[in-house]
Amino acid sequence: MDETNSTSVSHFVLLGISTHPEEQIPLFLLFLFMYIINISGNFTIITLIISSPHLHTPMYILLSNLALADICFTSTTVPKMLQNIFSTTKTISYMGCLxxxxxxxxxxxxxxxxxxxxxxxxxxxxxxPFRYSVILTRMLCAQMVAVCHVLAHLHALLHTVLMGRLTFCDDNKIPHFFCDLYPLMKISCSSTHLNTLMIQTEGVIIINGALIFIIASYVCIITAVLRIPSANGKWKAFSTCGSHLTVVAIFYGTLTWVYFRPLSSYSVAQARIVTVMYTVVTPMLNPFIYSLRNGDVKGAFRKLMSRIWAFFFV
Incomplete structure (x- = not known):
């Protein structure tokens, strides 16, 4: 991409979450704490699944990939934000922003x-349940994860290329803590019609398509659970889905609120708060949501701690 042809701006200034000096240290400590919890929690989930042969099933393979995605997701924005809190310039290069x-x-x-x-x-x-291992094999699981990667990269490439076509003139201050789509579109001095159109069409299809698939899956799940005669059996079936539903509700609720509204009604101040939820808080909570209600994960954690204790102290 020829940077000189696309914009007269060589860098952007990330204004961050707050411009009040007295709030910088508390914000730094808060986000550093959440980032450490995020990395350590998700890394623990990945380690437990890799080191426990009985967790080498499609369910936990998918969970380990979600944990890895959470680590990368947060690491894309938080380290730069922490660096900028104590920086006098708070800049990010044009190519770094893209x-x-x-x-x-x-x-x-x-x-x-x-x-x-x-x-x-x-x-x-x-x-x-009786055909689970036949239908959802490790090979199929690996293929689905590979398709997820390909689609995610194509989706990101589309919107990044469209963002690279925009022109940025004198205003290079982004009222956000990272280079998000709407804040960048807000300060562009060229037409953002195509960008908005793609967010409201392709983006809606990607997000709503997955959400509709999830809802359809849970309609089938609820129908099957209601046929279970015992109350204990129903509770056990629902409990296996509770963690996933909690993550789905937080993730899609905040994502929809931020992106799938008209650009004219986009509020940077409100979006910054909601964005923190799905970029920092949700990835931090995911390991606890999935592990606290999962006996297999808790059992694997106790075994891992026992092995570590025996290695260092016995």
Whole structure:
């Protein structure tokens, strides 16, 4: 891409979440704490699944990929934000901004597709329990994850290329803590009609398509669960889906609120708060949401801690 032909701006200034000096240190400590919890929690999930042979099933393979996507998703934005808090310039280069936009969109889309595939996994496990291992093989699981990666990268490439076509003139201040689509479109001095159109069409298809698939899967799941005669059996079936539904509700609720509204009604101040939810808070909470209600994960964690204790202290 020829940078000189696309924009007169060589860099952008990320204004961050707050411009008040007295709030910078508390914000730095808060986001550093959440980032450490995110990385350590998701890395623990990945380690447990890799080191525990009984967790080498499609359900946990998908969970490990979601944990990896969460690590990458947050790492795309938070380290730069933490660096800028104490920086006097708070700048990011033009190409660095487009790169951040690309990977942010990519890992957000990756999480979107993985949540849909995980819904399919729960659908097969509850609606066809005796055929689960026959239908959802490791090969099929690997193929679905590969398709998720390809679609996520194509989705990110489309919107990043469209963003690269915009012209940025004198205003290079982004009222956000990372290079997000709408804040960049707000400061562009060229037409953003095509960008908005693609967000409202292709973006809606990508997000709503996965969400509709998840809803359809859970309609089948609920129908199957209601046929279970015992109350204990119904509770056990529903409990296996509770974690996934919690993550789905938080992720799609915040994502829809931020992006799928007219650009004219976009509020940067409100969007920054909601964006923190799905870029930082949700990835941090995912390991706890999935592990606290999962006996297999908790059992694997206890075994891992026992091995670590025996290695260092026995």
């Amino acid at each position: 790169t951040q936009t690309y990977f942010f969109i990519c890992f957000a889309a990756m999480e979107n597709f993985l949540l849909a595939v995980m819904a399919y996994d729960r659908h097969i496990a509850i609606c066809h």
